[in-house]
Amino acid sequence: MKIQIKKSTILIGLLLIVGFILPRFAGEYYIHISVLVLFYAYMAVSWNILGGYAGQHSLGHALFMGIGAYTSTYLFTVIGLTPWIGMWLGGAFAGVIGGFVGYLCFRYGVKGPYFALVTIALAEAAVYIVTNIPSIGGAQGLEVAWTGNAPQLMQFDGKSGYYYMILVMTIIAVWLSSWLIKRRFGYQLLSIRENEDAAEALGVNTLRLKIQATVISAVMTALGGTFFAQYFTYINPRAVFGEGPSVQILLFAIIGGIGTVWGPVVGALVLIPIAELSRGWLGGTFAGAQILLYGTVLVLTMLFMPNGILGLYHKFLGKFQNRQSDGGKSEAL
Amino acid sequence: MVFSFELFGQAVVTGILIGGIFALISVGLSLIWGVMRIINFAHGEFLMIAMYIAYFLVAKGGWDPYLTILITAPALFLIGIIIFQVTIRPIIKDPPINQIMLTVGLSLILQNLALVFLKADVLTANTAYTRMNFYLGGVVVRGSQLIAFVGSALAAFILYWILQKTDIGRAIRAASQNRDAATLVGINVRSTYLLAFGLGSASLGVAASLMIPFYYTSPTVGLFFGLIAYVVVVLGGLGNFIGTLVAGLIIGLTESIGASLLPGSLARVLTFGIFIFVLLLRPQGIFGGKQK
Amino acid sequence: MSLLEVSNLRRDFGGLTAVHDLTFSVEPGEIVGLIGPNGAGKTTTFAMLSGFITPTSGEILFKGTSINKLKPHQVCLLGLTRTFQIVQPFPDMTVLENVMIGAYTHHPNTVDAKKKAMEVLERINLAHKAEEQGKILTLPELKRLEIGKALATEPSLLLLDEVAAGLKDVEMEEILELVRQLNREGITFLIVEHLMKVIMNLSHRVIVLDFGQMIGQGTPAEISKNPAVLAAYLGKED
Ligand SMILES: Nc1ncnc2c1ncn2[C@@H]1O[C@H](COP(=O)(O)OP(=O)(O)O)[C@@H](O)[C@H]1O
Numbered sequence: 001m002k003i004q005i006k007k008s009t010i011l012i013g014l015l016l017i018v019g020f021i022l023p024r025f026a027g028e029y030y031i032h033i034s035v036l037v038l039f040y041a042y043m044a045v046s047w048n049i050l051g052g053y054a055g056q057h058s059l060g061h062a063l064f065m066g067i068g069a070y071t072s073t074y075l076f077t078v079i080g081l082t083p084w085i086g087m088w089l090g091g092a093f094a095g096v097i098g099g100f101v102g103y104l105c106f107r108y109g110v111k112g113p114y115f116a117l118v119t120i121a122l123a124e125a126a127v128y129i130v131t132n133i134p135s136i137g138g139a140q141g142l143e144v145a146w147t148g149n150a151p152q153l154m155q156f157d158g159k160s161g162y163y164y165m166i167l168v169m170t171i172i173a174v175w176l177s178s179w180l181i182k183r184r185f186g187y188q189l190l191s192i193r194e195n196e197d198a199a200e201a202l203g204v205n206t207l208r209l210k211i212q213a214t215v216i217s218a219v220m221t222a223l224g225g226t227f228f229a230q231y232f233t234y235i236n237p238r239a240v241f242g243e244g245p246s247v248q249i250l251l252f253a254i255i256g257g258i259g260t261v262w263g264p265v266v267g268a269l270v271l272i273p274i275a276e277l278s279r280g281w282l283g284g285t286f287a288g289a290q291i292l293l294y295g296t297v298l299v300l301t302m303l304f305m306p307n308g309i310l311g312l313y314h315k316f317l318g319k320f321q322n323r324q325s326d327g328g329k330s331e332a333l
Numbered sequence: 334m335v336f337s338f339e340l341f342g343q344a345v346v347t348g349i350l351i352g353g354i355f356a357l358i359s360v361g362l363s364l365i366w367g368v369m370r371i372i373n374f375a376h377g378e379f380l381m382i383a384m385y386i387a388y389f390l391v392a393k394g395g396w397d398p399y400l401t402i403l404i405t406a407p408a409l410f411l412i413g414i415i416i417f418q419v420t421i422r423p424i425i426k427d428p429p430i431n432q433i434m435l436t437v438g439l440s441l442i443l444q445n446l447a448l449v450f451l452k453a454d455v456l457t458a459n460t461a462y463t464r465m466n467f468y469l470g471g472v473v474v475r476g477s478q479l480i481a482f483v484g485s486a487l488a489a490f491i492l493y494w495i496l497q498k499t500d501i502g503r504a505i506r507a508a509s510q511n512r513d514a515a516t517l518v519g520i521n522v523r524s525t526y527l528l529a530f531g532l533g534s535a536s537l538g539v540a541a542s543l544m545i546p547f548y549y550t551s552p553t554v555g556l557f558f559g560l561i562a563y564v565v566v567v568l569g570g571l572g573n574f575i576g577t578l579v580a581g582l583i584i585g586l587t588e589s590i591g592a593s594l595l596p597g598s599l600a601r602v603l604t605f606g607i608f609i610f611v612l613l614l615r616p617q618g619i620f621g622g623k624q625k
Numbered sequence: 626m627s628l629l630e631v632s633n634l635r636r637d638f639g640g641l642t643a644v645h646d647l648t649f650s651v652e653p654g655e656i657v658g659l660i661g662p663n664g665a666g667k668t669t670t671f672a673m674l675s676g677f678i679t680p681t682s683g684e685i686l687f688k689g690t691s692i693n694k695l696k697p698h699q700v701c702l703l704g705l706t707r708t709f710q711i712v713q714p715f716p717d718m719t720v721l722e723n724v725m726i727g728a729y730t731h732h733p734n735t736v737d738a739k740k741k742a743m744e745v746l747e748r749i750n751l752a753h754k755a756e757e758q759g760k761i762l763t764l765p766e767l768k769r770l771e772i773g774k775a776l777a778t779e780p781s782l783l784l785l786d787e788v789a790a791g792l793k794d795v796e797m798e799e800i801l802e803l804v805r806q807l808n809r810e811g812i813t814f815l816i817v818e819h820l821m822k823v824i825m826n827l828s829h830r831v832i833v834l835d836f837g838q839m840i841g842q843g844t845p846a847e848i849s850k851n852p853a854v855l856a857a858y859l860g861k862e863d
């Protein structure tokens with residue numbers, strides 16, 4: 001554990017240094033890819049607090065992304081409220097909804113795949129609800145009007161502004177995630193994931209903790225939703241509440257290593273550049289080729305490295321250490 | 334919106350007929366889910382593949398849509414057992430999140446393979462049955478939907494008969510009730526899983542052929558039917574065959590009556606509302622089923 | 626005042642009454658054995674005492690407070706903790722972290738919790754495994770870890786469900802010695818055990834259940850002579 005703390009600090013430091021000097025050297029296209037990497041890393045880290053630490057696998061996290069995106073964008077387009085404020089209102093809204101959903105599900109003992117199903121249903125219901133409200137754009141969605149380079153309205157000329165913004169968000173998210181996991185709150189979440197009855201018997205208020213994890217995760221995801229809307233300047237119900245974003249939010253955490261601090265970041269860092277570059281090579285001809293790649297990687301990951309990239313890494317590391325310290329003492333298994 | 338008796342009657346008739354198809358699609362999912370406790374999140378995509386097969390046989394091969402069952406059902410059985418053998422069997426003892434993500438991955442692959450190779454076009458087969466309508470007072474009964482309803486009932490009955498009366502069926506039911514006990518009495522659990530997966534998939538082949546005269550196909554068509562199947566299975570009670578059939582009708586009616594009462598596509602919200610309500614308050618379904 | 630007072634406790638599962646009209650009490654400092662044939666309702670009683678299931682009727686007073694409607698974590702906070710018949714470790718956490726979860730109950734700060742957990746690991750003779758993962762432990766180690774996790778919550782009443790089952794004599798003796806030692810330090814025990822040897826050896830007082838009812842209680846010596854008990858329980862022993 002001690003090593004982990006130091007490693008986190010070093011890695012965050014490295015990310016900071018590399019991150020902040022990158023736009024000086026990279027072209028717009030590579031900055032765009034970096035924005036995507038950071039954005040999905042951020043979302044996966046947010047999902048991971050509920051899905052990875054607490055072990056409650058939400059398959060409808062786009063619900064919160066959509067709430068964030070729609071709240072800030074609606075307030076911006078209708079009353080001209082800056083997304084810097086709208087973002088927090090969206091976060092608060094998502095937090096309230098998350099708390100309500102969490103309370104309902106966990107109060108009634110919804111678990112495992114059934115929790116996944118409830119969250120899918122909620123996100124899908126949101127798609128249809130938003131589609132049928134014309135005043136917030138209906139099926140057409142909402143466009144974020146371009147007002148020129150206006151940092152006070154979260155709009156930047158060129159991509160570096162967005163890049164720095166999501167870099168800071170990701171660093172804060174990773175820091176928060178690594179901070180949470182080494183305190184009581186984090187350990188208790190893990191204990192719920194590992195064995196809920198045992199945790200409850202040892203004084204862990206599992207209901208309250210699961211709701212808290214849902215709220216934190218929902219708020220973070222919603223903040224990401226605002227960034228998404230500002231960066232892509234256009235949102236519609238399927239694009240932010242649909243099953244597509246729901247899967248993409250958790251995909252990188254699963255592939256990188258679920259329940260670990262760095263897994264979600266590693267997953268996005270490895271997979272997105274490959275997907276984006278191969279899309280560049282294939283040209284726009286193959287709609288769906290990128291998701292096809294994600295699906296294939298997901299299936300292969302589950303079959304051949306069920307604990308993700310970091311799991312595999314630790315396995316090799318673990319074997320190596322075992323051999324060093326106690327010969328072949330694996331008969332305990 | 335003006336509400337009339339005719340409109341309501343129409344919604345009820347359409348709802349029941351569509352509900353029959355929902356039931357058949359869901360029975361396959363219920364079988365797989367109930368027996369091996371894995372939710373196949375690619376269930377809708379299996380249906381999508383079957384619909385493409387049926388569509389091409391009808392539109393390009395000039396087949397009678399109902400004859401395509403001879404191809405779609407065995408083809409889906411085969412696809413089902415191959416996919417099971419290659420991807421699902423190896424993770425049958427893995428944590429649920431891995432199983433979920435694996436089948437989610439499968440659904441992404443199938444959906445986007447279709448998108449890459451078949452394009453996003455919405456395809457509609459024009460068959461002799463497509464415009465065959467009957468009139469009951471002011472209510473239109475679409476012949477193709479009526480045939481689909483009867484066909485679904487028949488297929489569901491055959492599946493039920495297989496499960497209740499054949500050795501294979503008994504083995505599958507035993508394995509679903511108690512895996513260890515089944516192993517003890519000499520049932521090969523692994524091959525029953527394989528069969529259950531094959532049968533559950535084959536039922537989608539039948540459903541696809543029955544639907545093709547009146548329903549379009551596209552790479553994303555499975556999304557909707559997949560979701561409907563989860564709703565129906567949960568509502569009917571996991572592994573409860575009759576419950577699933579009744580739940581199919583309830584959801585069919587909810588969708589069509591809802592659509593006639595509510596503006597736009599809000600009826601879908603009603604369906605998900607029922608789903609969430611059941612998951613929270615009666616996870617064993619309204620007719621009882623296996624405890625979760 | 627008794628530490629634990631159970632009166633007219635009853636629990637139905639559908640048509641089946643697993644526990645009915647159970648009344649007994651546990652005094653501070655005691656080791657009380659709860660025995661009875663399979664299906665007598667011992668585990669159900671434990672589940673009610675620890676808040677995992679709510680009684681159909683009856684009353685449970687712990688330190689004078691009614692705990693009928695409390696959740697397990699609330700009961701634990703009051704000083705009543707249970708172990709499970711089937712060991713329940715946190716498999717992907719280290720042994721130290723396993724125990725820390727218990728220690729956090731009264732030590733919210735991680736440094737303190739770790740210190741408390743280390744002390745407990747010394748007591749249960751698992752300190753050398755502190756950094757190993759829960760899932761690689763052997764059964765005797767898991768049984769000790771089960772006690773360790775509970776111990777870390779600093780209980781005044783500890784419920785042990787079949788804590789010696791499946792152990793060899795030497796391993797069992799180690800656990801029994803630990804229980805005696807902890808009892809001398811002031812922890813009260815209510816233990817369910819299938820093995821008569823363990824019960825007779827350890828308990829100050831024994832309560833016998835059959836079909837969800839108490840059919841006798843007394844010292845181990847008295848119990849082994851009670852004809853009703855012999856008929857109901859010892860006769861069925863294999
Ligand atoms: N959750 C439950 N649902 C239905 N019956 C139960 C449940 N738990 C226990 N029982 C029944 O209650 C009776 C007492 O069981 P239990 O308390 O486990 O006995 P013991 O631990 O003494 O062997 C048994 O007949 C058992 O089948």
Ligand SMILES: [Mg+2]
Pocket residue numbers: 667668710
């Ligand atoms: Mg028992």
